Amino acid sequence: MPSNKAELAARLAAVRSGDSVRGLFFKSVLGLIQQHAGLAAPEAVRDGALGAAYSDLLTYPARDFLTLLYRAADALESALGPEDTVFHACGEKDVARFSTGPGMLIFGIISRGDPQKLFAGAQMGYSAAVSYGSRDYVPTSPTSGTLHMRRDMLPPAYHEGILTGALKVLGRSGTARATRRGIDSADYDIQWR
Structure with missing residues (x-):
């Protein structure tokens, strides 16, 4: 079953101008898609609308990240299950990646x-x-x-x-x-x- 596009629209409506997400989260989700759906899947999910490349430390529009999460739910449903299971997997993957990069201070020292x-x-x-x-x-x-x-x-x-x-x-x-x-x-x- 496709992800809930009505909920995506409501979430996108809550985004304000300037809301942004670090590129490493985009890359992590795209990596999860590639891992479970194949080498070409990230390009198909991106569909030209979400940019060509992401830098870990630069920020990108939160609207694009939300769109990516819902596209990931569609792409990974057959491999991981319903959208909430995919969202959960994306969150786990993202925090694991964050903890070895910008989050090392928080996880290691603090x-x-x-x-x-x-x-x-x-x-x-x-x-x-x-x-x-x-x-x-x-x-x-x-x-x-x-x-x-x-x-x-x-x-x-x-x-x-x-x-x-x-x-x-x-x-x-x-x-x-x-x-x-x-x-x-x-x-x-x-x-x-």
Whole structure:
């Protein structure tokens, strides 16, 4: 089943002029498409509309990244499953790539392997990746917390993938479950072991 284009349109409507995403996330999603759908798939998904090449540290329009995520859901459905599964996989892949590049400071020095410290620095981490939105983390126990995201139009399943992927980077396992508050806001309950 094709991805939800009505939801994509609503998310695109929430994007403001100047909202941008680092190129490494585009490259990571295109790499996931290539891995599961073949060498020619990234070009077919890009379809000339999303630019020819991306630089890891440069930023590109958030509208283009949203469009890429939904095209990835269409391209990867047969390999990975429904769109939320694809979005989750994209989020995990993106955070793994981020943690070895611009996010090394956050994952290595600031968090020192502690999920509480990592999620407490979520606003700083996301600010290194995107130009929009706010994130506020509230611990709820020694092994859980809630991350409140506002004005972030990416699908909740994508962020669930980022958050569980971040736990994997720290050598932990856990879950992140979104409670939607609107098209561009959600609360994420995170638990780990």
